[in-house]
Amino acid sequence: MKAFSDVFTQIDQTTSTNEKINALVGYFQTAEPKDAIWCVAILTGRRPKRTVKSGELREWCIELSGIPGWLVEESYHIVGDLAETITLLLPENTDVKEYKLHEVIHTLIALQEKTDEERKEYIIGMWQSLTKEQLFVFNKLITGSFRVGVSEKIVIKALAKAFDIEENIVAHRLSGSWDAGTTSLLDMLTTVSIADDISKPYPFYLAYALETPVAELGNLDDWQIERKYDGIRGQIIIRNGELFVWSRGEDLMTEKFVEFAILPGIIPDGTVIDGEIIPVKDEQLMPFHVMQTRIGRKKLSKKHLEDAPLVMICYDLLEYKGQDVREKAMTERRALLEQLVADARGEMELLPLMMSPLVVATDWDEVAQERLRARDVGCEGLMLKRKDSVYKTGRRRGDWWKWKVDPLSIDGVLIYAQRGHGRRANLYTDFTFAVWNGEELVPFAKAYSGLTDKELVEVDNWIKRHTLDKFGPVRSVTPTLVFEIGFEGINPSPRHKSGVALRFPRILRWRKDKAVKEANTREDLMNILKAQG
Amino acid sequence: MITFDDNGIYCAQAGIYIDPWKPVDKAIITHAHSDHARWGMNSYLAHRDALPVLRFRLGEDINVEGKEYRESFSINGVNISLHPAGHIWGSAQVRLEYKGEIWVVSGDYKLQDDGISTPFEPVKCHSFITESTFGLPVYNFPSVESLKEDINNWWRQNAAEGNNSVILAYALGKAQRVLQQLDTSIGKIYTHGAVDNINKLYEESIGPLNATERITTETDRKEIKGAMIIATPSSAGTPWIRKLSPYKLGICSGWMQLRGARRRKGADRGFVMSDHADWEQLNTAILATGATNIYVTHGYKSIYAKWLEDNYGLNATEVDTLYVGEQADEESGVEPKEGGADEGV
Numbered sequence: 001m002k003a004f005s006d007v008f009t010q011i012d013q014t015t016s017t018n019e020k021i022n023a024l025v026g027y028f029q030t031a032e033p034k035d036a037i038w039c040v041a042i043l044t045g046r047r048p049k050r051t052v053k054s055g056e057l058r059e060w061c062i063e064l065s066g067i068p069g070w071l072v073e074e075s076y077h078i079v080g081d082l083a084e085t086i087t088l089l090l091p092e093n094t095d096v097k098e099y100k101l102h103e104v105i106h107t108l109i110a111l112q113e114k115t116d117e118e119r120k121e122y123i124i125g126m127w128q129s130l131t132k133e134q135l136f137v138f139n140k141l142i143t144g145s146f147r148v149g150v151s152e153k154i155v156i157k158a159l160a161k162a163f164d165i166e167e168n169i170v171a172h173r174l175s176g177s178w179d180a181g182t183t184s185l186l187d188m189l190t191t192v193s194i195a196d197d198i199s200k201p202y203p204f205y206l207a208y209a210l211e212t213p214v215a216e217l218g219n220l221d222d223w224q225i226e227r228k229y230d231g232i233r234g235q236i237i238i239r240n241g242e243l244f245v246w247s248r249g250e251d252l253m254t255e256k257f258v259e260f261a262i263l264p265g266i267i268p269d270g271t272v273i274d275g276e277i278i279p280v281k282d283e284q285l286m287p288f289h290v291m292q293t294r295i296g297r298k299k300l301s302k303k304h305l306e307d308a309p310l311v312m313i314c315y316d317l318l319e320y321k322g323q324d325v326r327e328k329a330m331t332e333r334r335a336l337l338e339q340l341v342a343d344a345r346g347e348m349e350l351l352p353l354m355m356s357p358l359v360v361a362t363d364w365d366e367v368a369q370e371r372l373r374a375r376d377v378g379c380e381g382l383m384l385k386r387k388d389s390v391y392k393t394g395r396r397r398g399d400w401w402k403w404k405v406d407p408l409s410i411d412g413v414l415i416y417a418q419r420g421h422g423r424r425a426n427l428y429t430d431f432t433f434a435v436w437n438g439e440e441l442v443p444f445a446k447a448y449s450g451l452t453d454k455e456l457v458e459v460d461n462w463i464k465r466h467t468l469d470k471f472g473p474v475r476s477v478t479p480t481l482v483f484e485i486g487f488e489g490i491n492p493s494p495r496h497k498s499g500v501a502l503r504f505p506r507i508l509r510w511r512k513d514k515a516v517k518e519a520n521t522r523e524d525l526m527n528i529l530k531a532q533g
Numbered sequence: 534m535i536t537f538d539d540n541g542i543y544c545a546q547a548g549i550y551i552d553p554w555k556p557v558d559k560a561i562i563t564h565a566h567s568d569h570a571r572w573g574m575n576s577y578l579a580h581r582d583a584l585p586v587l588r589f590r591l592g593e594d595i596n597v598e599g600k601e602y603r604e605s606f607s608i609n610g611v612n613i614s615l616h617p618a619g620h621i622w623g624s625a626q627v628r629l630e631y632k633g634e635i636w637v638v639s640g641d642y643k644l645q646d647d648g649i650s651t652p653f654e655p656v657k658c659h660s661f662i663t664e665s666t667f668g669l670p671v672y673n674f675p676s677v678e679s680l681k682e683d684i685n686n687w688w689r690q691n692a693a694e695g696n697n698s699v700i701l702a703y704a705l706g707k708a709q710r711v712l713q714q715l716d717t718s719i720g721k722i723y724t725h726g727a728v729d730n731i732n733k734l735y736e737e738s739i740g741p742l743n744a745t746e747r748i749t750t751e752t753d754r755k756e757i758k759g760a761m762i763i764a765t766p767s768s769a770g771t772p773w774i775r776k777l778s779p780y781k782l783g784i785c786s787g788w789m790q791l792r793g794a795r796r797r798k799g800a801d802r803g804f805v806m807s808d809h810a811d812w813e814q815l816n817t818a819i820l821a822t823g824a825t826n827i828y829v830t831h832g833y834k835s836i837y838a839k840w841l842e843d844n845y846g847l848n849a850t851e852v853d854t855l856y857v858g859e860q861a862d863e864e865s866g867v868e869p870k871e872g873g874a875d876e877g878v
């Protein structure tokens with residue numbers, strides 16, 4: 001545990017990617033293999049199922065620390081992380097012991113079968129015999145959510161360096177689902193074929209947002225331009241007559257997408273297609289929330305399927321006739337993909353696959369015009385891909401860019417404020433905004449990011465002097481301040497008083513120039529909703 | 534005897550305000566941090582050691598009187614004296630006694646002996662006004678000795694790897710405290726101009742500090758290698774600091790106790806060093822006064838007041854003030870890294 005806790009602390013203390021990689025390389029080269037594979041699993045989000053409830057952890061923490069329950073809750077609210085809160089509240093141990101990481105994890109997994117008394121005894125025993133650093137790591141192992149600023153890309157780079165294997169190969173061998181309890185790290189990294197796990201997807205190639213004026217990308221003829229759809233990015237895999245559908249979150253979601261079940265037999269074995277899964281009805285794209293509702297259902301009725309039939313808009317071809325074709329040029333891969341989809345359509349007219357249409361333009365100005373129209377056709381913007389680009393691994397700059405339309409926005413009135421977390425715990429930084437509905441203000445969005453530190457302090461000061469009422473951590477304030485709230489999309493929501501729910505709301509700016517009466521209305525929101533289809 | 538109004542903490546009998554935030558006639562100032570010592574008062578009174586900074590910040594022409602610790606004086610029957618608060622040099626608690634009733638206004642304070650400030654002394658009273666910046670049981674600050682070791686080890690390692698070490702610390706109080714903890718055998722110590730200004734005031738009125746060199750436009754930056762640089766939080770992210778490359782950035786603040794704060798700062802290292810009291814120190818200080826009425830100002834007011842009532846049976850009241858505590862913005866200008874929604878290609 002100590003070695004893992006040390007590498008965790010090292011990674012946590014640096015903002016430099018290189019230092020993070022080097023710390024991991026050092027760990028992978030010296031750690032016991034059974035521990036190292038768990039380190040990889042945890043850092044790439046493949047943690048074991050949770051076996052201790054947070055209610056139990058709180059209860060035992062209250063008991064061991066002697067701090068009353070309400071104060072533990074307040075502390076948790078401010079720290080924002082239960083594992084850390086408990087670590088800070090428990091007394092420092094003078095008598096510490098050393099454990100092996102994989103043994104601790106295996107014991108935690110086995111707790112599932114144990115009685116409440118045995119579980120409590122184990123956890124409290126550990127709490128009393130670890131240093132603060134290890135205690136935090138231990139609590140994180142219980143609660144999951146290991147966010148340490150280490151992306152899968154960093155883990156891949158570190159493994160590639162530690163075992164001297166090419167990054168692409170490491171990425172591929174690591175993808176898909178595997179169990180750290182039964183897998184050997186060395187075997188997994190050195191096993192040569194793609195056939196040993198026929199469900200294995202390729203790591204997705206992701207684009208950064210365009211950072212320069214588009215004209216600086218050079219000759220338009222070098223670029224392939226597509227629309228950026230708002231669905232679920234996924235891979236359809238057909239191997240050995242079987243179908244696998246993966247989402248970008250690396251979840252195997254084959255069962256959720258029954259439309260694709262007919263593909264084996266129509267699409268040849270050894271095919272992997274990258275695309276966007278999206279509901280299309282009567283040749284019309286449907287908004288994201290329609291799919292969200294469908295994905296959320298446990299059981300799919302015939303009506304659900306008819307209401308939101310899914311197709312994949314195909315972007316790219318990664319495997320063709322059993323060969324990894326990611327090193328071929330974009331245009332070559334696209335040509336193969338077009339042929340493949342056309343052949344399949346010959347077999348079956350109502351094919352749940354569509355080619356992602358190319359945007360045709362004669363100059364960058366026309367491309368820019370096309371981007372502005374994106375929302376009208378249900379898209380988020382454009383994708384710009386170099387025609388000679390290979391299919392890379394992870395998020396990369398240079399060959400692919402996403403060029404999204406500006407967010408939608410609306411002016412709302414600040415009505416409630418709540419304290420932030422961590423260093424902002426003294427400041428009121430979590431805001432609720434309202435729009436006018438006649439003479440009444442109805443809340444429609446919560447947002448906390450987007451203001452500068454200076455503005456936050458200014459707003460905080462204002463809130464403290466204009467509080468109408470306090471209830472728990474929330475203050476209601478005199479409706480006065482107006483903010484422009486940006487968002488990516490809008491969904492109908494009967495659960496909210498405003499009747500809508502925004503996607504990714506954030507503060508764009510403080511409209512000091514606007515009086516409270518000039519804020520937008522509920523009707524304005526409804527109009528945006530209608531325009532979204 | 535003491536009331537809280539729109540101008541600040543008021544003693545009507547003596548006609549004086551303590552740390553007022555609006556211009557008033559007579560003000561007693563607990564310490565020279567800008568949220569406690571504001572501009573525009575007709576007359577000021579503070580501890581003798583606070584005067585040079587007050588004059589430097591508020592103007593040479595302010596009307597200000599200095600007192601020693603425990604030197605008592607009387608205004609309209611109210612007996613007043615200043616007592617060490619241990620927050621920064623020249624910081625004081627204000628004791629006021631009228632017809633046998635005793636109040637103590639503590640301003641900001643800590644119980645740790647930082648080697649720079651006269652250590653905190655508990656003062657018996659009936660009513661005690663306390664801050665609550667770190668009034669939450671998750672705040673348990675490391676000892677002065679272990680901090681000293683951590684900072685010097687960090688500097689030593691950075692120097693060995695060919696990097697400078699930049700520590701961001703509030704110019705008044707924390708900068709001098711950091712400076713005095715440094716092991717001068719590791720390398721040379723440089724200062725940002727704003728830090729050097731305050732250091733000079735300390736040296737003129739109180740005593741010598743470790744030797745430093747002020748970075749000016751004439752300084753040859755190539756000479757600065759493996760050195761320690763003490764800078765103000767507002768220099769984070771500026772070209773001034775970038776010219777010190779290659780460097781590692783350290784931040785000294787009580788907020789660094791929380792991992793989220795450490796990570797958001799974008800610093801290489803967070804040292805949990807504060808001039809405010811942590812949870813244990815607050816409880817210890819308050820119990821030592823023997824006071825039964827506690828007024829809780831800036832910080833986790835409502836939480837801490839509830840704790841005092843529930844756990845110790847004290848009469849605790851929250852008071853709204855415009856003091857800001859160990860303010861994030863004084864600590865660092867580093868913008869938080871907002872992780873925008875990650876929604877695919």
Ligand SMILES: [Zn+2]
Pocket residue numbers: 564566569620641
């Ligand atoms: Zn202060």
Ligand SMILES: [Zn+2]
Pocket residue numbers: 568569640641664831856857858859
């Ligand atoms: Zn203060």
